[in-house]
Amino acid sequence: MKNYNWAALGCGDIAGQLAQEMSGKGRNLYGAANRTYAKAVEFAEKYGVHKVYDKIEDIFEDEDVDIIYIATPHNTHSEYLRKALRAGKHVLCEKSITLNAGELEEAVKLAEDNHVVLAEAMTIYHMPIYKHLSEIIASGRLGDLKLIQMNFGCYKEYDMSNRFFNPSLAGGAMLDIGVYALSFVRWFMSSKPDEIVSQVKYAPTKVDEQASILLKNREEEMAAVILSLHAQQPKRGMVSFDRGYIEIYEYTRGVEAVITFTEDGTKEVIKAGNKENALVYEVEDMEAAVSGKVNVMHLDYTRDVMDIMTSIRNQWGMKYPEEEQD
Ligand SMILES: NC(=O)c1ccc[n+]([C@@H]2O[C@H](COP(=O)([O-])OP(=O)(O)OC[C@H]3O[C@@H](n4cnc5c(N)ncnc54)[C@H](OP(=O)(O)O)[C@@H]3O)[C@@H](O)[C@H]2O)c1
Numbered sequence: 001m002k003n004y005n006w007a008a009l010g011c012g013d014i015a016g017q018l019a020q021e022m023s024g025k026g027r028n029l030y031g032a033a034n035r036t037y038a039k040a041v042e043f044a045e046k047y048g049v050h051k052v053y054d055k056i057e058d059i060f061e062d063e064d065v066d067i068i069y070i071a072t073p074h075n076t077h078s079e080y081l082r083k084a085l086r087a088g089k090h091v092l093c094e095k096s097i098t099l100n101a102g103e104l105e106e107a108v109k110l111a112e113d114n115h116v117v118l119a120e121a122m123t124i125y126h127m128p129i130y131k132h133l134s135e136i137i138a139s140g141r142l143g144d145l146k147l148i149q150m151n152f153g154c155y156k157e158y159d160m161s162n163r164f165f166n167p168s169l170a171g172g173a174m175l176d177i178g179v180y181a182l183s184f185v186r187w188f189m190s191s192k193p194d195e196i197v198s199q200v201k202y203a204p205t206k207v208d209e210q211a212s213i214l215l216k217n218r219e220e221e222m223a224a225v226i227l228s229l230h231a232q233q234p235k236r237g238m239v240s241f242d243r244g245y246i247e248i249y250e251y252t253r254g255v256e257a258v259i260t261f262t263e264d265g266t267k268e269v270i271k272a273g274n275k276e277n278a279l280v281y282e283v284e285d286m287e288a289a290v291s292g293k294v295n296v297m298h299l300d301y302t303r304d305v306m307d308i309m310t311s312i313r314n315q316w317g318m319k320y321p322e323e324e325q326d
Pocket of ligand 1: 071076
Protein backbone atom coordinates (compact mmCIF):
# COMPACT_ATOMS: atom_id res chain seq x y z
CA MET A 1 0.00 0.00 0.00
CA LYS A 2 1.19 3.53 -0.81
CA ASN A 3 2.57 5.57 2.09
CA TYR A 4 -0.01 8.33 2.26
CA ASN A 5 0.81 11.86 3.39
CA TRP A 6 -1.36 12.86 6.35
CA ALA A 7 -1.83 16.44 7.51
CA ALA A 8 -3.45 17.43 10.79
CA LEU A 9 -5.85 20.38 10.79
CA GLY A 10 -5.87 21.29 14.49
CA CYS A 11 -3.05 20.56 16.90
CA GLY A 12 -4.87 19.96 20.19
CA ASP A 13 -5.10 16.92 22.48
CA ILE A 14 -6.47 14.35 20.10
CA ALA A 15 -4.24 15.38 17.19
CA GLY A 16 -1.30 14.93 19.57
CA GLN A 17 -2.51 11.42 20.43
CA LEU A 18 -2.78 10.51 16.76
CA ALA A 19 0.69 11.90 15.99
CA GLN A 20 2.12 10.02 18.98
CA GLU A 21 0.50 6.73 17.99
CA MET A 22 1.63 7.08 14.38
CA SER A 23 5.21 7.77 15.44
CA GLY A 24 5.01 4.63 17.62
CA LYS A 25 4.50 2.79 14.32
CA GLY A 26 7.41 4.59 12.67
CA ARG A 27 5.15 7.01 10.79
CA ASN A 28 5.17 10.80 11.01
CA LEU A 29 2.49 13.23 10.00
CA TYR A 30 3.47 15.06 6.82
CA GLY A 31 1.87 18.40 7.69
CA ALA A 32 0.17 20.40 10.45
CA ALA A 33 -1.95 23.55 10.48
CA ASN A 34 -3.48 25.27 13.45
CA ARG A 35 -5.45 28.41 14.22
CA THR A 36 -2.62 29.45 16.54
CA TYR A 37 0.51 29.11 14.40
CA ALA A 38 2.95 28.86 17.34
CA LYS A 39 1.14 25.77 18.59
CA ALA A 40 1.51 24.12 15.19
CA VAL A 41 5.25 24.81 15.29
CA GLU A 42 5.53 23.32 18.77
CA PHE A 43 3.43 20.31 17.68
CA ALA A 44 5.60 19.76 14.60
CA GLU A 45 8.79 19.83 16.67
CA LYS A 46 7.36 17.42 19.21
CA TYR A 47 6.09 14.85 16.70
CA GLY A 48 8.58 15.26 13.85
CA VAL A 49 6.05 16.73 11.42
CA HIS A 50 7.66 17.62 8.09
CA LYS A 51 5.71 20.77 7.21
CA VAL A 52 3.93 23.54 9.15
CA TYR A 53 1.47 25.74 7.27
CA ASP A 54 1.45 29.49 7.92
CA LYS A 55 -2.33 29.48 7.76
CA ILE A 56 -5.01 26.80 7.73
CA GLU A 57 -6.06 27.52 4.12
CA ASP A 58 -2.61 26.43 2.86
CA ILE A 59 -3.23 22.83 3.86
CA PHE A 60 -5.96 22.50 1.20
CA GLU A 61 -3.67 23.77 -1.56
CA ASP A 62 -0.73 21.47 -0.86
CA GLU A 63 -0.74 18.90 -3.66
CA ASP A 64 1.41 16.54 -1.61
CA VAL A 65 -1.26 16.10 1.08
CA ASP A 66 -3.36 12.96 0.54
CA ILE A 67 -5.43 12.76 3.74
CA ILE A 68 -6.50 15.60 6.03
CA TYR A 69 -7.27 14.74 9.65
CA ILE A 70 -9.67 17.37 11.06
CA ALA A 71 -9.28 17.68 14.84
CA THR A 72 -10.93 20.99 15.75
CA PRO A 73 -14.19 21.67 17.66
CA HIS A 74 -17.40 20.21 16.19
CA ASN A 75 -18.81 23.49 14.93
CA THR A 76 -15.76 24.11 12.71
CA HIS A 77 -15.86 20.69 10.99
CA SER A 78 -18.41 21.56 8.33
CA GLU A 79 -16.42 24.50 6.91
CA TYR A 80 -13.17 22.52 6.87
CA LEU A 81 -14.87 19.46 5.36
CA ARG A 82 -16.22 21.60 2.55
CA LYS A 83 -12.81 23.11 1.79
CA ALA A 84 -10.87 19.85 2.06
CA LEU A 85 -13.30 17.80 -0.04
CA ARG A 86 -13.54 20.49 -2.74
CA ALA A 87 -9.74 20.45 -2.88
CA GLY A 88 -9.91 16.70 -3.62
CA LYS A 89 -8.47 15.56 -0.27
CA HIS A 90 -9.55 12.42 1.53
CA VAL A 91 -10.78 13.37 5.02
CA LEU A 92 -10.82 11.65 8.37
CA CYS A 93 -12.77 13.99 10.65
CA GLU A 94 -12.99 13.77 14.41
CA LYS A 95 -16.32 13.00 16.07
CA SER A 96 -18.89 14.36 15.91
CA ILE A 97 -18.29 14.73 12.20
CA THR A 98 -20.78 17.61 11.81
CA LEU A 99 -23.37 19.46 13.90
CA ASN A 100 -26.32 17.87 12.14
CA ALA A 101 -27.51 15.57 9.35
CA GLY A 102 -27.88 18.41 6.82
CA GLU A 103 -24.21 19.37 7.13
CA LEU A 104 -23.18 15.73 6.83
CA GLU A 105 -25.26 15.10 3.71
CA GLU A 106 -23.66 18.14 2.06
CA ALA A 107 -20.20 16.73 2.86
CA VAL A 108 -21.16 13.24 1.60
CA LYS A 109 -22.25 14.76 -1.72
CA LEU A 110 -19.00 16.71 -2.03
CA ALA A 111 -16.98 13.55 -1.29
CA GLU A 112 -18.91 11.66 -3.98
CA ASP A 113 -18.52 14.48 -6.52
CA ASN A 114 -14.77 14.66 -5.86
CA HIS A 115 -14.24 10.86 -5.66
CA VAL A 116 -12.59 10.97 -2.25
CA VAL A 117 -13.09 9.10 1.01
CA LEU A 118 -14.94 10.87 3.81
CA ALA A 119 -15.02 9.28 7.26
CA GLU A 120 -15.55 10.01 10.92
CA ALA A 121 -12.80 9.08 13.38
CA MET A 122 -15.09 6.80 15.39
CA THR A 123 -12.80 4.48 17.37
CA ILE A 124 -15.54 1.87 17.91
CA TYR A 125 -15.70 1.03 14.19
CA HIS A 126 -11.98 0.22 14.11
CA MET A 127 -11.10 -1.45 17.42
CA PRO A 128 -10.46 -5.14 16.61
CA ILE A 129 -12.71 -6.35 19.44
CA TYR A 130 -15.84 -5.20 17.64
CA LYS A 131 -14.97 -7.07 14.45
CA HIS A 132 -14.30 -10.14 16.57
CA LEU A 133 -17.63 -9.83 18.40
CA SER A 134 -19.48 -9.44 15.10
CA GLU A 135 -18.05 -12.80 13.99
CA ILE A 136 -19.20 -14.47 17.22
CA ILE A 137 -22.69 -12.99 16.82
CA ALA A 138 -22.82 -14.07 13.16
CA SER A 139 -21.98 -17.66 14.25
CA GLY A 140 -25.39 -17.75 15.97
CA ARG A 141 -24.04 -18.90 19.35
CA LEU A 142 -25.79 -16.07 21.19
CA GLY A 143 -29.05 -16.16 19.28
CA ASP A 144 -30.93 -13.02 18.23
CA LEU A 145 -30.19 -9.52 19.50
CA LYS A 146 -32.84 -8.28 21.91
CA LEU A 147 -31.61 -5.17 23.70
CA ILE A 148 -28.63 -2.93 24.37
CA GLN A 149 -27.91 -0.80 27.46
CA MET A 150 -25.34 1.97 27.31
CA ASN A 151 -23.86 4.31 29.91
CA PHE A 152 -21.41 7.13 29.37
CA GLY A 153 -20.89 9.72 32.08
CA CYS A 154 -17.98 11.96 32.94
CA TYR A 155 -17.67 14.89 35.30
CA LYS A 156 -16.68 18.13 33.57
CA GLU A 157 -16.59 21.51 35.35
CA TYR A 158 -18.95 24.21 34.09
CA ASP A 159 -15.98 25.88 32.44
CA MET A 160 -16.66 27.87 29.29
CA SER A 161 -13.02 27.88 28.24
CA ASN A 162 -13.29 24.27 27.09
CA ARG A 163 -15.73 22.87 24.56
CA PHE A 164 -17.81 20.65 26.86
CA PHE A 165 -20.47 23.14 28.00
CA ASN A 166 -19.85 25.96 25.55
CA PRO A 167 -22.65 26.31 22.98
CA SER A 168 -20.37 28.38 20.73
CA LEU A 169 -18.05 25.36 20.50
CA ALA A 170 -21.01 22.98 19.94
CA GLY A 171 -20.73 21.57 23.44
CA GLY A 172 -23.15 19.16 25.11
CA ALA A 173 -23.34 15.47 25.92
CA MET A 174 -24.87 14.31 22.64
CA LEU A 175 -22.15 15.43 20.23
CA ASP A 176 -19.31 14.85 22.67
CA ILE A 177 -20.09 11.44 24.19
CA GLY A 178 -23.54 10.38 22.96
CA VAL A 179 -22.01 9.84 19.54
CA TYR A 180 -19.94 6.95 21.00
CA ALA A 181 -22.88 5.26 22.72
CA LEU A 182 -25.05 5.58 19.61
CA SER A 183 -22.27 4.35 17.31
CA PHE A 184 -21.92 1.30 19.56
CA VAL A 185 -25.69 0.73 19.33
CA ARG A 186 -25.62 1.08 15.54
CA TRP A 187 -22.70 -1.36 15.24
CA PHE A 188 -24.75 -4.12 16.88
CA MET A 189 -28.29 -3.33 15.68
CA SER A 190 -29.48 -4.96 12.44
CA SER A 191 -30.93 -1.70 11.10
CA LYS A 192 -31.19 1.98 11.98
CA PRO A 193 -33.61 2.60 14.86
CA ASP A 194 -36.70 4.44 13.66
CA GLU A 195 -38.56 4.85 16.96
CA ILE A 196 -36.82 7.24 19.34
CA VAL A 197 -37.94 8.82 22.61
CA SER A 198 -35.72 10.91 24.85
CA GLN A 199 -35.42 13.24 27.83
CA VAL A 200 -32.91 15.99 28.43
CA LYS A 201 -31.57 18.05 31.35
CA TYR A 202 -29.75 21.22 30.31
CA ALA A 203 -26.55 22.62 31.81
CA PRO A 204 -26.59 26.25 33.02
CA THR A 205 -25.11 27.13 29.60
CA LYS A 206 -28.21 25.62 27.88
CA VAL A 207 -26.42 22.72 26.21
CA ASP A 208 -27.50 19.14 26.96
CA GLU A 209 -25.85 18.00 30.19
CA GLN A 210 -27.78 14.76 30.70
CA ALA A 211 -29.93 12.68 28.41
CA SER A 212 -31.81 9.41 28.41
CA ILE A 213 -32.67 7.91 25.04
CA LEU A 214 -34.74 4.88 24.06
CA LEU A 215 -34.46 3.41 20.58
CA LYS A 216 -36.21 0.64 18.65
CA ASN A 217 -35.78 -0.58 15.07
CA ARG A 218 -38.02 -2.53 12.69
CA GLU A 219 -36.62 -5.87 13.96
CA GLU A 220 -37.83 -4.73 17.43
CA GLU A 221 -34.28 -4.65 18.77
CA MET A 222 -34.18 -2.01 21.51
CA ALA A 223 -31.56 0.18 23.18
CA ALA A 224 -31.39 2.46 26.24
CA VAL A 225 -28.68 5.13 26.42
CA ILE A 226 -27.89 7.24 29.50
CA LEU A 227 -25.48 10.17 29.10
CA SER A 228 -24.03 12.75 31.46
CA LEU A 229 -21.30 15.38 31.29
CA HIS A 230 -21.58 16.28 34.99
CA ALA A 231 -21.84 12.89 36.73
CA GLN A 232 -19.46 10.00 36.48
CA GLN A 233 -20.77 6.68 35.17
CA PRO A 234 -18.87 3.61 34.01
CA LYS A 235 -18.41 3.54 30.24
CA ARG A 236 -20.38 0.33 29.99
CA GLY A 237 -22.04 -1.36 27.05
CA MET A 238 -24.26 -4.43 27.48
CA VAL A 239 -25.64 -6.28 24.48
CA SER A 240 -28.27 -8.89 25.28
CA PHE A 241 -29.36 -11.81 23.08
CA ASP A 242 -31.82 -14.63 23.71
CA ARG A 243 -29.01 -17.02 24.75
CA GLY A 244 -26.52 -14.69 26.43
CA TYR A 245 -25.11 -11.21 26.84
CA ILE A 246 -21.91 -9.31 26.13
CA GLU A 247 -20.46 -6.71 28.53
CA ILE A 248 -17.77 -4.24 27.51
CA TYR A 249 -16.24 -1.59 29.73
CA GLU A 250 -14.33 1.44 28.40
CA TYR A 251 -16.08 0.67 25.15
CA THR A 252 -14.84 3.71 23.22
CA ARG A 253 -11.45 2.02 23.02
CA GLY A 254 -12.64 -1.44 24.07
CA VAL A 255 -10.15 -4.28 24.21
CA GLU A 256 -11.94 -6.83 26.39
CA ALA A 257 -15.48 -8.22 26.45
CA VAL A 258 -17.08 -10.79 28.71
CA ILE A 259 -19.72 -13.03 27.19
CA THR A 260 -22.12 -14.83 29.52
CA PHE A 261 -23.94 -17.77 27.96
CA THR A 262 -27.17 -17.83 29.95
CA GLU A 263 -28.23 -21.41 29.19
CA ASP A 264 -25.37 -22.88 31.27
CA GLY A 265 -23.92 -19.77 32.97
CA THR A 266 -20.49 -20.14 31.35
CA LYS A 267 -18.43 -17.05 30.70
CA GLU A 268 -15.95 -16.39 27.92
CA VAL A 269 -13.47 -13.51 28.02
CA ILE A 270 -12.60 -12.09 24.61
CA LYS A 271 -9.51 -9.91 24.26
CA ALA A 272 -8.47 -8.14 21.09
CA GLY A 273 -6.44 -5.06 20.21
CA ASN A 274 -4.63 -2.44 22.24
CA LYS A 275 -5.94 0.83 23.68
CA GLU A 276 -2.63 2.48 22.79
CA ASN A 277 -3.27 1.78 19.10
CA ALA A 278 -6.87 3.03 19.02
CA LEU A 279 -6.14 5.86 16.59
CA VAL A 280 -3.69 3.84 14.50
CA TYR A 281 -6.49 1.33 13.77
CA GLU A 282 -8.46 4.25 12.33
CA VAL A 283 -5.45 5.39 10.30
CA GLU A 284 -4.90 1.87 8.91
CA ASP A 285 -8.57 1.44 7.97
CA MET A 286 -8.62 4.90 6.40
CA GLU A 287 -5.61 4.06 4.24
CA ALA A 288 -7.25 0.78 3.23
CA ALA A 289 -10.38 2.74 2.26
CA VAL A 290 -8.34 5.26 0.25
CA SER A 291 -6.65 2.30 -1.48
CA GLY A 292 -10.08 1.06 -2.56
CA LYS A 293 -11.30 -1.26 0.20
CA VAL A 294 -15.05 -0.86 0.45
CA ASN A 295 -16.99 0.17 3.56
CA VAL A 296 -14.21 -0.17 6.13
CA MET A 297 -14.96 3.29 7.48
CA HIS A 298 -18.72 2.70 8.00
CA LEU A 299 -19.87 6.07 6.77
CA ASP A 300 -23.34 4.47 6.48
CA TYR A 301 -23.39 4.04 10.28
CA THR A 302 -22.01 7.55 10.78
CA ARG A 303 -24.93 8.89 8.71
CA ASP A 304 -27.47 6.87 10.70
CA VAL A 305 -26.01 8.09 14.01
CA MET A 306 -25.99 11.71 12.83
CA ASP A 307 -29.64 11.36 11.72
CA ILE A 308 -30.54 9.98 15.15
CA MET A 309 -28.69 12.74 17.03
CA THR A 310 -30.28 15.39 14.84
CA SER A 311 -33.79 14.03 15.33
CA ILE A 312 -33.28 13.84 19.11
CA ARG A 313 -32.11 17.47 19.24
CA ASN A 314 -35.12 18.37 17.08
CA GLN A 315 -37.38 16.66 19.67
CA TRP A 316 -35.80 18.87 22.34
CA GLY A 317 -35.82 22.02 20.20
CA MET A 318 -32.11 22.47 20.92
CA LYS A 319 -30.09 24.41 18.35
CA TYR A 320 -26.49 25.56 18.15
CA PRO A 321 -25.80 29.20 17.25
CA GLU A 322 -24.83 28.12 13.69
CA GLU A 323 -28.28 26.54 13.27
CA GLU A 324 -30.31 29.51 14.51
CA GLN A 325 -30.67 31.07 11.02
CA ASP A 326 -31.83 27.70 9.50
N1 LIG B 1 -11.50 10.34 19.12
C1 LIG B 1 -11.31 10.64 20.38
O1 LIG B 1 -11.01 9.79 21.21
C2 LIG B 1 -11.45 12.07 20.78
C3 LIG B 1 -11.03 12.47 22.03
C4 LIG B 1 -11.12 13.81 22.33
C5 LIG B 1 -11.65 14.68 21.40
N2 LIG B 1 -12.09 14.26 20.19
C6 LIG B 1 -12.65 15.20 19.20
O2 LIG B 1 -11.55 15.90 18.58
C7 LIG B 1 -11.91 17.26 18.35
C8 LIG B 1 -10.90 18.16 19.07
O3 LIG B 1 -10.88 17.84 20.44
P1 LIG B 1 -9.58 18.07 21.35
O4 LIG B 1 -9.89 17.42 22.65
O5 LIG B 1 -8.36 17.70 20.63
O6 LIG B 1 -9.68 19.66 21.54
P2 LIG B 1 -8.52 20.68 22.02
O7 LIG B 1 -7.43 19.98 22.71
O8 LIG B 1 -9.24 21.78 22.70
O9 LIG B 1 -7.93 21.23 20.62
C9 LIG B 1 -8.76 21.95 19.74
C10 LIG B 1 -7.98 22.32 18.51
O10 LIG B 1 -8.87 23.03 17.63
C11 LIG B 1 -8.39 24.35 17.43
N3 LIG B 1 -9.52 25.29 17.42
C12 LIG B 1 -10.28 25.66 18.46
N4 LIG B 1 -11.24 26.52 18.06
C13 LIG B 1 -11.05 26.69 16.72
C14 LIG B 1 -11.71 27.46 15.74
N5 LIG B 1 -12.77 28.22 16.04
N6 LIG B 1 -11.25 27.40 14.48
C15 LIG B 1 -10.17 26.66 14.15
N7 LIG B 1 -9.50 25.90 15.05
C16 LIG B 1 -9.95 25.91 16.32
C17 LIG B 1 -7.44 24.64 18.55
O11 LIG B 1 -6.52 25.62 18.08
P3 LIG B 1 -5.78 26.67 19.07
O12 LIG B 1 -4.46 26.03 19.37
O13 LIG B 1 -5.67 27.90 18.24
O14 LIG B 1 -6.66 26.84 20.27
C18 LIG B 1 -6.81 23.26 18.77
O15 LIG B 1 -5.81 22.98 17.83
C19 LIG B 1 -13.37 17.38 18.80
O16 LIG B 1 -14.19 17.14 17.67
C20 LIG B 1 -13.53 16.26 19.80
O17 LIG B 1 -14.85 15.80 19.97
C21 LIG B 1 -11.96 12.97 19.88
